[in-house]
Amino acid sequence: MNPEASACRLIAAWTTPETKAQFTALAISRGLSQSKLLGLVLDSLLSRNQVAVRPQQRSNGSRDEDRITVRLRPGDGRLLRRRAQARNMNYTTYAAALIRSHLRANAPLPLAELARLERSLSEVTVIARRLGEIARQFRQAADDGRGVSLDLASAVEAVRQLREDVREVVKANVISWESDDAEAHS
DSSP states (O other), X not given: OOTTGGGOOOOOOOOOHHHHHHHHHHHHHTTOOHHHHHHHHHHHHHHHSOOOOOOXXXXXXXXXXXXXXXXXXXXXXXXXXXXHHHTTOOHHHHHHHHHHXXXXXXXXXOHXXXXXXXXXXXXXXHHHHHHHHHHHHHHHHHHTTSOOOHHHHHHHHHHHHHHHHHHHHHHHHHHHHHOSOGGGGO
C-alpha cells in the first residue's frame, strides 16, 4: 500500500446513473481510474479557489477512524441483503455485526434478536414464578396429607435452569454490544 494513501481520507458523492456513466467514460478515455480523475478534479478546483483551513483537533478513536468501505465480490451484496432481510436488519448493520462478531471475543446477537431473547427471559421468569406458586400450594397440600407431585418440582427446577441459561446469554450479549473492548469483559 502507498504510505501516502494511509493518510488520505475518502470523499464520496451520490450521483445519477447517467452522471456516473459519463464520469467513468471520461476517466477511461484519459487512462485513469475514477478515483484518480476525481482527485485531479478536486486538486484543480481547490487550487483555483483558495480558502483558509484551520487545523482540526482530532481525538484518538474518532468515528472516522472506525468507518470503512468494503468491496464485495459479484453476487455477495445480494446474499448479504437476503440474509440481513431474514434477520429484519439493514444490510449495513448486519455487515457491521458480522465484522464485529469476527473481531470480538463475544459475538453480539443482532439487536432485534437480543430484544426477543430479553422478552423470552421475562416470559420464562413469569412462568417460573407461577410454577413456584403452584409448587408451594402442592407442598402445603402435602403437609395436610393430601400428596405432592414430584414431577412439578422437577419442572420448576428445569424452568429455573432455563431462565438462568437465557439470562447469561442476554447478559453476555448486552456486554458485547456495549463494550468498546470485549476482551476486557472476558
